Amino acid sequence: MNRREAIQRAALLLGVAITPSILQGVLRAQTPAAGAKPQFLTAAQFATASAVAERILPRTDTPGAIDVGVPAFIDLMAGKYMTDAERRTFTAGLAEVEAKSAAAHQAAFGKLPAAQQDALLTAMAEAAQPKRGTFFHQIKELTILGYFTSEPVGRNVTHYDPIPGRYQGCIPLAEVGNRAWTRN
Amino acid sequence: MANIQGAGTKQNTYDAIVVGSGISGGWAAKELTEKGLKTLVLERGRDVKHGDYPTAMKDSWEFEGRTKPALADVAKQQKQNRTGYTTHPATAHWFVNDLENPYSEDKPFDWMRGYHVGGRSLTWGRQSYRFSDLDFEANAKDGVAVDWPIRYADIAPWYDYAERFAGINGNRDGLAQLPDGQFLPPMEMNCLETQVRDRIKSSFGGRAMIIGRSANLTQPHNGRGNCQFRNRCSRGCPYGAYFSSNAATLPAAYATGNLTLRPFSIVNGLIYDKDKGRATGVRVIDAETNEVIEFHAKVIFLCASAIASTFILLNSKSDRFPNGLGNDSGELGHNLMDHHFKVGATGLSDEFADRYYRGHRPNGIYIPRFRNIDKASTRKDYLRGFGYQGSASRADWTLGIKELSLFGGKLKADLIAPGPWRMGIGSWGECLPYHANKLYLNTAVRDKWGQPTVTFDCGWKENELAMRKDMKQSAIEMLEAAGLKNVTGFDDVGASNPGNCIHEMGTARMGRDPKTSVLNKWNQVHTAPNVFVTDGACMTSNACVNPSLTYMALTARAADHAVGELKKQNL
Numbered sequence: 001m002n003r004r005e006a007i008q009r010a011a012l013l014l015g016v017a018i019t020p021s022i023l024q025g026v027l028r029a030q031t032p033a034a035g036a037k038p039q040f041l042t043a044a045q046f047a048t049a050s051a052v053a054e055r056i057l058p059r060t061d062t063p064g065a066i067d068v069g070v071p072a073f074i075d076l077m078a079g080k081y082m083t084d085a086e087r088r089t090f091t092a093g094l095a096e097v098e099a100k101s102a103a104a105h106q107a108a109f110g111k112l113p114a115a116q117q118d119a120l121l122t123a124m125a126e127a128a129q130p131k132r133g134t135f136f137h138q139i140k141e142l143t144i145l146g147y148f149t150s151e152p153v154g155r156n157v158t159h160y161d162p163i164p165g166r167y168q169g170c171i172p173l174a175e176v177g178n179r180a181w182t183r184n
Numbered sequence: 185m186a187n188i189q190g191a192g193t194k195q196n197t198y199d200a201i202v203v204g205s206g207i208s209g210g211w212a213a214k215e216l217t218e219k220g221l222k223t224l225v226l227e228r229g230r231d232v233k234h235g236d237y238p239t240a241m242k243d244s245w246e247f248e249g250r251t252k253p254a255l256a257d258v259a260k261q262q263k264q265n266r267t268g269y270t271t272h273p274a275t276a277h278w279f280v281n282d283l284e285n286p287y288s289e290d291k292p293f294d295w296m297r298g299y300h301v302g303g304r305s306l307t308w309g310r311q312s313y314r315f316s317d318l319d320f321e322a323n324a325k326d327g328v329a330v331d332w333p334i335r336y337a338d339i340a341p342w343y344d345y346a347e348r349f350a351g352i353n354g355n356r357d358g359l360a361q362l363p364d365g366q367f368l369p370p371m372e373m374n375c376l377e378t379q380v381r382d383r384i385k386s387s388f389g390g391r392a393m394i395i396g397r398s399a400n401l402t403q404p405h406n407g408r409g410n411c412q413f414r415n416r417c418s419r420g421c422p423y424g425a426y427f428s429s430n431a432a433t434l435p436a437a438y439a440t441g442n443l444t445l446r447p448f449s450i451v452n453g454l455i456y457d458k459d460k461g462r463a464t465g466v467r468v469i470d471a472e473t474n475e476v477i478e479f480h481a482k483v484i485f486l487c488a489s490a491i492a493s494t495f496i497l498l499n500s501k502s503d504r505f506p507n508g509l510g511n512d513s514g515e516l517g518h519n520l521m522d523h524h525f526k527v528g529a530t531g532l533s534d535e536f537a538d539r540y541y542r543g544h545r546p547n548g549i550y551i552p553r554f555r556n557i558d559k560a561s562t563r564k565d566y567l568r569g570f571g572y573q574g575s576a577s578r579a580d581w582t583l584g585i586k587e588l589s590l591f592g593g594k595l596k597a598d599l600i601a602p603g604p605w606r607m608g609i610g611s612w613g614e615c616l617p618y619h620a621n622k623l624y625l626n627t628a629v630r631d632k633w634g635q636p637t638v639t640f641d642c643g644w645k646e647n648e649l650a651m652r653k654d655m656k657q658s659a660i661e662m663l664e665a666a667g668l669k670n671v672t673g674f675d676d677v678g679a680s681n682p683g684n685c686i687h688e689m690g691t692a693r694m695g696r697d698p699k700t701s702v703l704n705k706w707n708q709v710h711t712a713p714n715v716f717v718t719d720g721a722c723m724t725s726n727a728c729v730n731p732s733l734t735y736m737a738l739t740a741r742a743a744d745h746a747v748g749e750l751k752k753q754n755l
Contacts, residue, residue, distance in 0.1 A: 055591060055592065056591040056592070056595070057591070057595070057596045058592060058593055058596070060593040060596065060597070062596065062597075062600065073250070076248070076249070077249070077252070080249070080254045080255060080256070081249050081252050081253075081254055081255060082255070083255065118591075118592065121591065122589065125588040125589045125591070126588075126589060128588055129588045129589060136588055137588065140584075140585055140588055140591070141585045144581055144582075144584050144585050144599070145250060145251065145252075145585070146250070147581075147596075148580075148581040148599070149244035149245060149250040149251060150245055151243070151245040154243060154244060154245060157600055158581075158600060161542075162241075162243065162414060163412050163414060164412065164413040164414065164542060164543035164544065165412050165413060165543075166413055166542070166543055167371060167372055167413045167541070167542065167543035167544075167545045168372065168541060168542040168543065169372035169373055169374035169375065169377070169378070169541050169545075170372075170374055170375035170378070170536075170539050170541060171539065171540055171541060171542055172538060172539065172540075173537075173538050173539060173540040173602065174538070175540075175542075176540055176542070178601050178602070179600060179601065179602075180578070180580050180581070180599075180600065180601060180602045180603070181544070181580075182243075183244060183580065184414050184415055184416055184544045
């Protein structure tokens with residue numbers, strides 16, 4: 001059943017008709033802008049954030065962070081959802097990634113081989129773990145949040161069932177293919 | 185029944201006026217109109233028709249910030265934001281703009297308000313439990329505050345009546361402290377919940393853990409659709425599958441042809457006639473035009489929510505009532521209560537790795553009160569008791585945010601699959617009614633319409649704090665006895681200010697004696713008997729269970745009494 005059909009089924013079950021505004025909202029597809037230009041970050045900051053996000057959730061047999069538009073989400077968060085103090089922490093962290101990359105490898109973080117990127121990020125994660133609200137906390141949260149609340153992941157990677165219609169409390173996991181339900 | 189008070193007021197005269205359209209106001213509207221009264225419902229906010237729920241069908245990616253509110257939006261809801269969930273982009277439009285609706289705090293009080301038709305009936309938690317005589321007798325037995333003027337037998341038939349219309353799912357569990365009701369079929373527990381239930385029962389001498397009783401329809405009911413297990417309830421349900429004024433009581437009231445609903449109508453005060461000893465109407469400020477209009481009726485139901493109804497009474501000053509209408513006792517505004525919560529425990533299970541569940545259940549489990557219910561369970565360190573709400577689930581991707589050192593393809597695969605089973609239980613505790621816990625009018629801070637505002641002076645005291653220790657410890661004990669691993673207790677008392685639980689009660693309490701209470705046993709103001717207050721303001725104590733079902737029952741009971749008294753020409 002596709003989404004339009006699901007909505008139509010929902011409408012049939014309603015005591016009242018779905019208003020046009022709901023329907024419009026439902027059917028408006030938002031395409032994540034992979035490779036989009038940043039609105040708020042500089043091009044250099046955006047490139048660093050994209051490369052870090054892609055190492056946190058890289059492309060494998062399922063899409064990676066860049067595939068599903070995580071960089072654009074991070075850019076939006078930095079622009080409209082972070083306080084000034086949070087944004088300062090975040091942009092300083094992006095600069096630190098590049099500084100470490102330059103010091104160790106004389107190259108931009110995005111140009112490093114994956115193994116070198118991962119080593120650099122592991123060191124940052126270990127330094128950040130006991131603290132709170134560091135750059136690494138920020139980018140880890142935004143990458144995972146941006147990834148799992150994106151349309152491509154919500155529809156096709158995790159198990160999408162916006163109108164389950166029933167609740168079964170204990171079923172074999174195999175019935176749903178070892179995939180978590182998409183958050184509703 | 186039209187009450188003609190001269191040509192000028194005829195068009196503004198009704199048989200009954202109901203102030204507020206939330207759970208209590210919706211019930212008052214339904215009952216009074218069905219009994220033939222031409223009824224005016226005054227709602228201070230905008231109209232919301234059933235189905236007019238703009239976020240109900242939206243997926244996470246259809247919100248600009250996904251699950252996060254933008255800074256510019258949070259700036260308008262600094263106090264509403266204190267719950268941590270109300271300002272989520274899916275529901276923020278159901279909560280007020282704090283800049284336009286200020287209040288003051290001598291001590292922190294988190295006042296969550298929904299100014300629109302339906303009020304907080306759209307966003308309530310839907311847990312629906314009956315009070316028992318354990319609750320109605322408590323004040324008298326403990327020598328606390330004043331005695332309730334009613335007992336369980338007075339309200340039991342009205343619980344039946346309210347449940348039959350609203351549609352409450354649940355199991356008949358046969359517990360004296362949590363009476364059974366007229367239930368729709370219960371929801372299911374999941375694998376881990378069932379195991380924890382059985383182990384708590386065997387480890388603690390039969391202690392009950394039951395499936396929650398909630399106002400979600402587990403089958404079609406009274407023309408409303410059954411639950412689709414989306415768990416998006418607080419956005420408004422297009423199926424009408426949970427009880428709200430918008431989906432249930434207001435449509436019933438409209439169907440009678442006797443309902444007039446006026447949005448954007450802020451009730452500033454009641455008009456009192458000293459000679460008649462009655463309120464003759466209400467003074468309204470039109471929220472959009474600032475025009476002041478008077479409406480008249482024989483009967484007035486204040487259902488504006490505990491704080492707002494009390495505000496209206498306090499702001500209704502006259503020669504007869506210099507301290508607020510009906511306030512001879514000096515108790516108006518006092519005895520403010522809420523449940524204290526955000527204390528409990530969590531744990532993990534390494535069982536059921538090959539099991540899962542289908543659907544998003546808008547309900548959890550409930551562990552009914554087990555302290556101070558009989559001689560054997562009597563505590564020396566505090567009065568009253570608490571219950572737990574909670575649920576088990578498999579962790580999802582949010583788990584991956586916490587562990588910073590994990591990243592890469594393996595992390596992603598782990599987060600796509602269901603995570604480990606875990607269970608959390610959180611406790612809701614009774615709060616004693618203290619005269620010192622109060623709100624009062626603040627004439628120095630005025631709202632957008634020039635009205636006084638309210639200031640809160642309310643805090644938890646020794647009894648609540650002693651109870652919290654047991655609330656945490658008992659949670660740990662139960663989860664450990666149930667075999668969970670990594671059991672961790674929590675007590676976020678700092679995040680549980682009064683108000684945060686959104687169960688404000690008291691401030692115009694019922695009682696037997698006009699010298700010590702504001703309302704009588706029918707929710708009538710002792711000294712203005714055509715004024716009924718049937719929302720949380722009327723509560724003489726607050727038990728430990730969620731209160732809305734009790735407001736429904738009390739409101740239907742009071743409306744029945746009001747119409748009977750009108751027929752006898754007593755009002």
